Amino acid sequence: MATHLPNTANLHNPIDVIGDAAADRYENSINAVIKDEGVDAILVILTPQSMTNALGTAEAIVRISRRSHKPVVCCFMGIFDVSKGVKCLQENGIPVFKFPENAARSLGALYRYSSWLNRQHMAQFPLKHDTEKAKAIIQSCLDEGRMAVGELQGYELLKCYGFNTMPTKLAKDETEAVTLAEEMGYPVVMKIYSPQILHKSDAGGVIVKLQSADEVRQAYSTIIGNAFSYNPEATIEGVLIQKMAPKGEEVILGANRYPIFGPLIMFGIGGIFVEVFEDVEFRLAPILRNEAHRMISSIKGYKLLKAFRGRPETDIMAIEKCLVSLSDMVMQHPEIAELDINPLRVMAKGEGTAVVDCRIILKDVGDAAPIA
16 A cells, blocks of 8 residues: 555555545555455545545545445545535445544444344243233233232232242231231231222332231231221222242333334333332333343443442343243233333342232233234
8 A cells, every 4th residue: 555655645544645645546545455354444534625536536435345345434525526426425325424523423333233233142041931821810800800910910920921929828807917927937028909009108008027926917907007098999808918038139120012112121220219210221022131131231220230349249140031021921912001020129149039019900902912
């Protein structure tokens, strides 16, 4: 290349062919650069001088571009002096811009696209779902005219897709609550069970870390009283007794079905903090493990899921599996209109996850077929 350039030219990146360059100088320089194995793309910037042949330079660029798979992007600065050259480039499918900043951004977009195409694909999970049982659970709710899946049935539905749920049973009175709590072993959580009270915490319907029979009796009375105060018309079916989940970080998984785009999957920091920090990511279903991993690593609170100030790394692989399973569930059951798993307790690496609470809203779709 040096033999074709004047002594005053710069031979390093960026190459300066000097302002009096004719079309052949551009062609020789570009041809040499594009053959270099260390070059992935070329940005040609032309600033017209009195002797500049914009059309001839454009024709040279077209000839070289046709012989190479490497992307060539141009910036022809000016309006009237370069119009013929710009037209030649456009007619031959070569991107051309008025300013170098826009040309550089286009190369950046090409790089990101190339990185996405050549991304590493993680090994997929060998998932097996009990779709028939899940379908029966959903249909039983619809047959009874219930658009909200009860928490107990919700856990059974989630189990069909591999979710780990904590032991949960329904108590109709204080005595039964104590019996169930002692069978499970303390500590336990108690939650109101009513079709009209979906947001239990708002109604004062959740009490955690109960350690004795006396605490369970008192909690039962308190929860029932709070529920009636919150909604006097509510049908109270009893109180759920649930084994306390092991310690871990709390995340939220969700899904919402849109008429045009279909199911939208959500992931983020869960518990009470989801409404405070609003640290969530969304993806359209279906998603596989790669997309699930990107969702997890994209939230601001990702550091909380990694090893942090003496806290162990959480089971991120288990979260990925849950997200893929959730995607499969909403794709295979169009009756699911909304779904929240909040919180999903994530234990230390290798110890899995546990569903602590869930909310599932249905819609009647008739004979609509699941999406494969």
